[in-house]
Structures are given as structure tokens and as C-alpha cells.
Amino acid sequence: MAGCITFTMIKPIAVKKGKTGFIISMIMEKGFKIVALKLTYLSKEDAEKFYAVHKGRPFYESLVKFMSSGPIIAAILEKDNAVEDYRKLIGNTDPSKAEEGTIRKLFAESIQANAVHGSDSDENAEWESNFFFPLRERFYSKKDLI
Numbered sequence: 001m002a003g004c005i006t007f008t009m010i011k012p013i014a015v016k017k018g019k020t021g022f023i024i025s026m027i028m029e030k031g032f033k034i035v036a037l038k039l040t041y042l043s044k045e046d047a048e049k050f051y052a053v054h055k056g057r058p059f060y061e062s063l064v065k066f067m068s069s070g071p072i073i074a075a076i077l078e079k080d081n082a083v084e085d086y087r088k089l090i091g092n093t094d095p096s097k098a099e100e101g102t103i104r105k106l107f108a109e110s111i112q113a114n115a116v117h118g119s120d121s122d123e124n125a126e127w128e129s130n131f132f133f134p135l136r137e138r139f140y141s142k143k144d145l146i
Contacts, residue, residue: 003080003083004082005035005076005077005126006082006086006118007074007076007077007118007119007125007129008027008075008077008086008090008116008119009074009116009117010024010075011072011115011117012066012069012070012072013109013113014115015039015070015071015072015073016070019107019115023103023107024073026089026103027075027086030079030085032077032079032085032086033077033079033141035077035138035141036076036129036133036138037073037074037076038073038074038132038137039073041072044064044068046068047064047067048064050067051063051067074133076129076133078141082125083119083120083122087120088102089102090115091103093111094111095108095109095111095114
């Protein structure tokens with residue numbers, strides 16, 4: 001499975017502004033296959049669990065508050081070299097430093113309100129995918145991923 005999936009969330013600010021269709025189109029145009037997708041909501045408790053790795057950092061509380069402020073789109077994406085390719089597509093966490101044409105450059109407001117989340121490793125892609133999606137909600141094209 002290594003290298004074939006990544007996880008993304010379209011964050012509350014991008015959902016609120018109606019940018020989900022544009023973002024999903026960009027993802028698909030870059031050759032990613034969506035194998036799981038849902039509109040959902042992170043409760044405060046879910047956001048705390050999902051971002052537990054950042055607990056104790058100065059931005060943790062505001063991140064939890066922001067991520068539980070409205071609906072999100074969660075998705076598992078499939079493609080060879082998925083994590084690295086998706087990180088290129090979304091761009092730098094700081095939209096002012098992101099390359100032109102990246103999702104964060106186009107749709108982000110700030111480092112925290114950066115429009116999308118993307119896994120930073122194969123291990124995190126698997127953990128994050130498992131956080132949101134049971135196996136019955138996944139539709140892999142590669143049989144060896146199941």
C-alpha cells in the first residue's frame with residue numbers, strides 16, 4: 001500500500017466559500033482517483049484526537065476551534081507516489097510562500113485557514129484515512145490495496 005494513497009480534508013473555510021468543486025476538480029485533473037469521499041463535521045473532541053500530535057503547541061487550541069467550526073470534506077486519494085504528488089499540488093502551508101497554481105495559493109486565507117489538509121507521510125495517510133473511513137466506504141482501483 002505504501003505510496004499509493006493519501007488523505008485530504010477540505011477545511012471549513014473552503015467549504016464555506018463554496019470552493020470544494022474547484023478543489024476536487026484540481027485533484028482529479030492531476031490524476032488522483034477518489035476512493036472515499038464524505039461531507040462531515042469534526043466535533044471538538046474529534047478535532048482534538050485528529051490533531052493530538054500538535055497538542056501543547058501554541059496553535060493547537062485555535063486549530064481545534066477552526067477545524068470544528070463547520071463542515072469539512074474528507075477524502076482518500078489514490079495514485080502512485082500519492083503523498084508526495086499531493087503535497088506538490090497543495091503547496092506550502094503558508095499561502096504567501098506557496099507556488100502559483102497550488103490549491104493553497106489559490107484558496108487559502110492564512111497558515112491555519114489554508115483550505116486543505118494533506119498527509120505528510122505514507123504512515124500518516126493510513127492513520128488519517130482510518131480515522132475517517134471504514135474499509136466498506138473505500139473503493140480502491142488497485143486490488144492489492146484491500
